[in-house]
Amino acid sequence: MxxxxxxxxxxxxxxxxxxxxxxxxxxxxxxxxxxxxxxxxxxxxxxxxxxxxxxxxxxxxxxxxxxxxxxxxxxxxxxxxxxxxxxxxxxxxxxxxxxxxxxxxxxxxxxxxxxxxxxxxxxxxxxxxxxxxxxxxxxxxxxxxxxxxxxxxxxxxxxxxxxxxxxxxxxxxxxxxxxxxxxxxxxxxxxxxxxxxxxxxMVETLTIGCQAVARGEVAAGETVAVIGAGPIGLVAMLAAKARGAKVLVSDLLDRRLELATSLGADAVVNSGRESLGDGVARFTDGEGANVVVEAVGAVAAVEAAIEVVSAAGRVVLLGLGSKPVPIIPTTLIRKELDVRASRMNSRRFPEAIALAAKxxxxxxxxxxxxxxxxxxxxxxxxxxxxxxxxxxxxxxx
Ligand SMILES: [Zn+2]
Ligand SMILES: [Zn+2]
Missing domain, CATH: 3.90.180.10 (Medium-chain alcohol dehydrogenases, catalytic domain)
Incomplete structure (x- = not known):
C-alpha cells in the first residue's frame, strides 16, 4: 500500500x-x-x-x-x-x-x-x-x-x-x-x-446520492434502507437524511458501518451476521423500508431490496450489476413496487454543491x-x- x-x-x-x-x-x-x-x-x-x-x-x-x-x-x-x-x-x-x-x-x-x-x-x-x-x-x-x-x-x-x-x-x-x-x-x-x-x-459523488433519492422520491419522515456502505451508499444515505428520511445502512464490513453511523445513519445492519429483513423489520416496525437504494450490484442485494421494501415502495438500483436477477412478477405486483434505475445525475450539481457546503x-x-x-x-x-x-x-x- x-x-x-x-x-x-x-x-x-x-x-x-x-x-x-x-x-x-x-x-x-x-x-x-x-x-x-x-x-x-x-x-x-x-x-x-x-x-x-x-x-x-x-x-x-x-x-x-x-x-x-x-x-x-x-x-x-x-x-x-x-x-x-x-x-x-x-x-x-x-x-x-x-x-x-x-x-x-x-x-x-x-x-x-x-x-x-x-x-x-x-x-x-x-x-x-x-x-x-x-x-x-x-x-x-x-x-x-x-x-x-x-x-x-x-x-x-x-x-x-x-x-x-x-x-x-x-x-x-x-x-x-x-x-x-x-x-x-x-x-x-x-x-x-x-x-x-x-x-x-466529491460534489459529483454527492450528485449520485441526490439523483438516487430523487428517483426514489424520498420524502421527509419516510424510511430508507441503503444496501452497501461504500462511498455511493454513504452519499445516498446523506442525501436521504437531507430530505428528512430515517435511514438504515447495511454492509458486510463493520468498519464501513461504523463510518455510516458516524456520518449520521439512524441504524446499521451487518448483513453477514443478521438478516437484512430482520433488521429492516425492526427499524420500520414491520412495515418494510419505503425506499431501498441498492448500491452493491450483486444479485443477492437486488433480491434483498425487493424483499425488504414496503408495499407501495420504491427500489432504486445504483450498483452496476451484470448478472441476471430472477424476478417474480407477482412479488412486484403484490406490493405494486416501482423498481427504478438511477444513472449518474440529471443536473443536480447546484443542489449537491449546496448540500456539500453543509x-x-x-x-x-x-x-x-x-x-x-x-x-x-x-x-x-x-x-x-x-x-x-x-x-x-x-x-x-
Ligand atoms: Zn463516479
Ligand atoms: Zn440527448
Whole structure:
C-alpha cells in the first residue's frame, strides 16, 4: 500500500496576474492572418497556467492514461485548448470512483480505451475560451461529467443523463486524471469558499446520492434502507437524511458501518451476521423500508431490496450489476413496487454543491487517502487488493 499523506487544501487562489493572449498557430492556416488575429484574441491563459510556465514554453502537462485494463501510463501531453464556449481548468483534486475501478478491471460497460479516467474533479479556471463571460480566471469550480445532445427524447424531457448520444468525461472522453482539462461552460459550476478542494471533488459523488433519492422520491419522515456502505451508499444515505428520511445502512464490513453511523445513519445492519429483513423489520416496525437504494450490484442485494421494501415502495438500483436477477412478477405486483434505475445525475450539481457546503464534516471523514496524481497506479492496486482499507481516495495533480 502506498504511503498516504494529508495536506492543507489548496483553497482559492488570490493571485491575479495580468491576462495574456496566446496565438494558436497550429489550429489555423498560416496564411490566414485575419483568422490568426481573431484566434489570438479568442482565448486567454490564466495565472495558474502562467505560474506553471505553460505560456513560456513548458508545452506538456501530466495525465494518467489507462491504456487497457490494469495498465496505466503517466503521459506528457500538450496543454488542452479550450474551444469557444469552453474553459480550461487546472485540476486541484480528483476522486477515484468505484466505476473507475470497474474500468481498471475491464468490467465498466460504458468505458472505451485508452482513456484518461476521472470524473470527480475540482479545480480553478486557468483559461477562457472565446465568448466565455460567466467565469473569471482563478474561479474555483467543479464539473458535471454529463455532456448530452439536447435533442433526443431523454434530453427533451429533461433527463440529460440518459441521452442516447451521451459523452461522459472520464468514460467516453478524457477526464480529470490530469493537470489540466477543458469543459463546456454549461457543465462548470462555481464552488463556495467553505468547501475545500478535496471535498469539492466529491460534489459529483454527492450528485449520485441526490439523483438516487430523487428517483426514489424520498420524502421527509419516510424510511430508507441503503444496501452497501461504500462511498455511493454513504452519499445516498446523506442525501436521504437531507430530505428528512430515517435511514438504515447495511454492509458486510463493520468498519464501513461504523463510518455510516458516524456520518449520521439512524441504524446499521451487518448483513453477514443478521438478516437484512430482520433488521429492516425492526427499524420500520414491520412495515418494510419505503425506499431501498441498492448500491452493491450483486444479485443477492437486488433480491434483498425487493424483499425488504414496503408495499407501495420504491427500489432504486445504483450498483452496476451484470448478472441476471430472477424476478417474480407477482412479488412486484403484490406490493405494486416501482423498481427504478438511477444513472449518474440529471443536473443536480447546484443542489449537491449546496448540500456539500453543509456536509464538510462528513465528506471530509469519507476521504481516507490523499495521494499525488502520479500515484494513481499504486492507488488502483491498493483499492483492488484491499477495498476495505479505503473509502474515498482523492488524487492531487
Ligand atoms: Zn463516479
Ligand atoms: Zn440527448
Amino acid at each position: 502506498p504511503a498516504c499523506h494529508t495536506d492543507t487544501p489548496l483553497g482559492a487562489t488570490t493571485r491575479r496576474a495580468p491576462v495574456l493572449a496566446r496565438s494558436i498557430h497550429y489550429r489555423i492556416d498560416p496564411g490566414n492572418r485575419d483568422a490568426r488575429m481573431r484566434e489570438s484574441a479568442a482565448w486567454r491563459w490564466g495565472p495558474d497556467a502562467e505560474a506553471e510556465g505553460l505560456r513560456s514554453g513548458r508545452a506538456d502537462v501530466k495525465a494518467v492514461a489507462l491504456l487497457e485494463p490494469r495498465r496505466f501510463e503517466i503521459q506528457d501531453r500538450p496543454v488542452p485548448t479550450p474551444e469557444p464556449g469552453e474553459v480550461l481548468i487546472r485540476v486541484a483534486a480528483v476522486g477515484i470512483c468505484g466505476s473507475d475501478l470497474h474500468a481498471y478491471h475491464g468490467n465498466q460497460p460504458f468505458v472505451t480505451y485508452p482513456r484518461v479516467l476521472g470524473h470527480e474533479l475540482a479545480g480553478r479556471i486557468a483559461g477562457l475560451g472565446a465568448g466565455v463571460v460567466a467565469f473569471a480566471m482563478g474561479d474555483r469550480v467543479c464539473v458535471d461529467l454529463v455532456i448530452n445532445c439536447g435533442k433526443c427524447y431523454p434530453c427533451r424531457i429533461g433527463r440529460p443523463n440518459c441521452c442516447v448520444s451521451i459523452r461522459v468525461m472520464g468514460v467516453h472522453v478524457d477526464g480529470g486524471f490530469a493537470e489540466y482539462v477543458t469543459a463546456p461552460v454549461g457543465r462548470v459550476y462555481k464552488l463556495p469558499d467553505e468547501l475545500p478542494d478535496d471535498q469539492a471533488a 456536509l464538510t464534516g462528513p465528506l471530509g471523514a469519507m476521504i481516507t487517502h490523499r495521494l499525488p496524481l502520479t500515484s494513481a497506479p499504486e492507488a488502483f492496486s491498493m483499492l483492488s487488493a484491499s477495498p476495505e482499507s479505503a473509502c474515498k481516495v482523492v488524487l492531487k495533480p
